Amino acid sequence: MRKIVIALPKGxxxxxxxxxxxxxxxxxxxxxxxxxxxxxxxxxxxDCDCGTAMFLLVRVADIPQYIDRNWADIGIAASxxxxxxxxxxxxxxxxxxxxNFITDLLPDLKLCEKARFCVAGRPESKDFYFSCKKSDxxxxxxxxxxxxxxxxxxxxxxxxxxxxxxxxxxxxMPKHGDMDVIFDIVETGRALRENxxxxxxxxxxxxxxxxxxxAALKYDANMQDVVGRLKGASK
Numbered sequence: 001m002r003k004i005v006i007a008l009p010k011g012x013x014x015x016x017x018x019x020x021x022x023x024x025x026x027x028x029x030x031x032x033x034x035x036x037x038x039x040x041x042x043x044x045x046x047d048c049d050c051g052t053a054m055f056l057l058v059r060v061a062d063i064p065q066y067i068d069r070n071w072a073d074i075g076i077a078a079s080x081x082x083x084x085x086x087x088x089x090x091x092x093x094x095x096x097x098x099x100n101f102i103t104d105l106l107p108d109l110k111l112c113e114k115a116r117f118c119v120a121g122r123p124e125s126k127d128f129y130f131s132c133k134k135s136d137x138x139x140x141x142x143x144x145x146x147x148x149x150x151x152x153x154x155x156x157x158x159x160x161x162x163x164x165x166x167x168x169x170x171x172x173m174p175k176h177g178d179m180d181v182i183f184d185i186v187e188t189g190r191a192l193r194e195n196x197x198x199x200x201x202x203x204x205x206x207x208x209x210x211x212x213x214x215a216a217l218k219y220d221a222n223m224q225d226v227v228g229r230l231k232g233a234s235k
Contacts, residue, residue, distance in 0.1 A: 004053040004216075004226055007067065007075030009060035012039060014208075017111045018076040019055070021210070025229035027053050052222065061085075064211060067101040073216035073223060078112050079207040080146055080185060087148035102217070103209045105227055106234055111208035114187045117149065119201045121181040122174045129181055129200050134158035143173035144183040153183070153203050171195035 006027065008018045016036050022028070032046040032055055044057045058066055063077040064085035082103060119142075121129060132140040140161045144150040147165045154161035164179065171191055173179040185206060186192065189199065210230060217223045 001052070001222075002220065003047075003051075004074065004220070004222055005056060005072040006048075006053055007056050007058045007063045007072035009063060009076060010041075010044065010057035011060060014060060014076075014078075014111060015057065017109075018208075021076060021109060021230070021233070022055075024233035025226070026050065026233075027226075027229075029055060053226070064101065067211045067213050068099070070100065070213055070215050073213050073220065074226060075211050076109065076111075076208060077211055078115075079204075079209065080115075080117070080149065082209070082211060084146050084148050087152060100214050101211045102214060103211055105212055106210045106230055108207040108209060109234075112206045115185050115206040116202050117146070117153070117183060117204040117206065118186040118192075118199045119181050119183055119203055120186070120192050120197045120199050121179075122196060123198050125174065125180050126198070126200055132159055132180075135160070141178070141180045142183050143170050143177055143179040143181075145170065146183065146185075149204065150183040171197060 006022060009015055019032065019036065027048050027050060029046045029048050035041045035043060046055045048054060056072055060077055061081045063075045064082040066072040067075050129140065132138040138160065140154065140159050141164065142150060142154065142161050143164045143166050145166060145168065147163050150163050151161065166173065170182040170184045172195070173182050174197060181200065183203065186199065192199065212227060
């Protein structure tokens with residue numbers, strides 16, 4: 001019998017919580033639990049003790065692609081990752097990215113409950129920011145690691161936005177990058193405060209969802225059992 005392939009985020013922050021979601025549903029691995037306790041791991045593949053599934057430890061940003069391309073059957077990812085992936089561009093077959101996975105079979109797992117996308121900037125730029133909303137002649141410059149989510153948000157709010165993609169340290173951009181604002185994930189807001197920035201708007205909440213491959217759900221009868229167990233465990 002083919003084993004169900006489960007993709008888990010390998011980062012220390014989410015791995016333990018994501019694993020517990022599947023453990024409550026009856027999918028567990030003593031070897032993986034030992035590795036989680038060590039907090040340092042090189043091994044990336046673990047068989048479930050039940051013998052019907054296996055875990056892959058993957059960068060959280062890559063999990064949507066693993067499910068979309070059927071490298072894994074099911075996994076857990078935060079909405080900043082799967083929405084950016086979905087909005088990025090067409091794939092080589094001309095279909096939208098994310099066309100092969102479903103995110104609404106189970107509710108938000110709330111593993112990133114405090115996190116949300118915010119628009120932030122220097123206090124003196126706040127009035128300009130709001131004056132750009134629904135303006136036909138003002139262009140807002142924004143730095144972000146999530147250009148597609150940012151573009152979607154600003155368009156929905158009536159902004160004309162020039163979005164610049166950066167890889168990190170976005171808090172520097174309003175001062176040293178000549179950006180009006182940043183569009184970034186905020187939890188405590190400490191990094192913003194320490195760099196002289198304030199939140200202008202809380203834009204989009206971050207959800208943590210179970211991603212399920214449509215192909216696996218259609219062609220592997222065991223996937224219905226997995227989803228059913230997860231639904232039962234989440235009540």
